[in-house]
Amino acid sequence: MKHTISLGLSLGVLWWVLSGFAKPLLLALGVFSVLFTLWLARRMDAIDHESHPIHMSFGLLRFWARLVVEIVISNLQVLGAILSPRADAIQPHFLRVRMRQTSDLGKVILANSITLTPGTVSIALTGDELLVHALTQASGQAVRDGQLDLLVPSDVEEVQP
Amino acid sequence: MILETAGVAILVAMGAALARTLLGPTVYDRILAVNSFGTKTVLLIALLGAFAGRADYLDIALLYALINFIAMVAMMNYSRNSKLSRDDEAQS
């Protein structure tokens, strides 16, 4: 239930930001569309702790702050590789890494973060092994070190469903 | 003045993506280039909003980003379930 309320609140804020209206009629229409969307989402059974992970919001904020740093660093590496005139500036290779994540949600968050950082793209996920394509040795090493892996907030609700 | 410069830069980058779309060689290169072309279109629409001084353009940009994503996923589904990519395998 708390996921439904949280989704409703975020939908309401989204509606208000996108429209910017405050007239009673339009506000009523907005409330109606939010409720309709909530009804549809409940009918689809799409509201749970995976689609709406409010239980890890603070951990996610810390993780995102770290992710932004990683993204900027790896962007600079890729840009250097693009502009370098040498042919051996890139060492593209595939690698398999074992993830520390145990929950599905944690694995998906990690794989998406690896894809989001330029220089590494996650290709396939089998069990707890991730197939990654890396552009340079440095970006591949960053995945092997697994610093992001340690920072993914733990999915506490997965343990006690 | 900076807005015009930024517009030219986006058009040049779009030209690069378009060239990659035409050059290929695999169908995945083309889809990747089209997707990146779409992202640049979102930026261009937002820039047009700054040109006109109206925030209304940004709604269109947001909608374009949505459609771009859905089109991308639809294309992936199509190429996965068809024999579209058969010829490219021989080249790679």
Place this chain on the structure above:
Amino acid sequence: MSISHALAVLLLSLGSGLLIVAGIGLLRFPHFYTRLHAAGVIDTLAAGLFLAGLAWWFGPTLGSVKLLLIFVFLLFTSPTACHALAATAWASGLREPAQNKE
């Protein structure tokens, strides 16, 4: 020409420069999997700087909130699209030409 205007100019020119460099990468990189990374630059840092510059241009209005929303949306969708593309290419048997291991 105030300081805030100068900041918008700086962010926009950085974003435009990155767009062009990433476009060069899209053309210059030798193989599909390497080009994925060039497209990743466009979706993250280049788009981020560009939209931040535009947000500064709009000033503290609803417009800059919408620009932030566009950026957040790009951040959510781009890895999904990128991964879908890479997974489909991998499943269809596309490999790096130099090393055909696995």
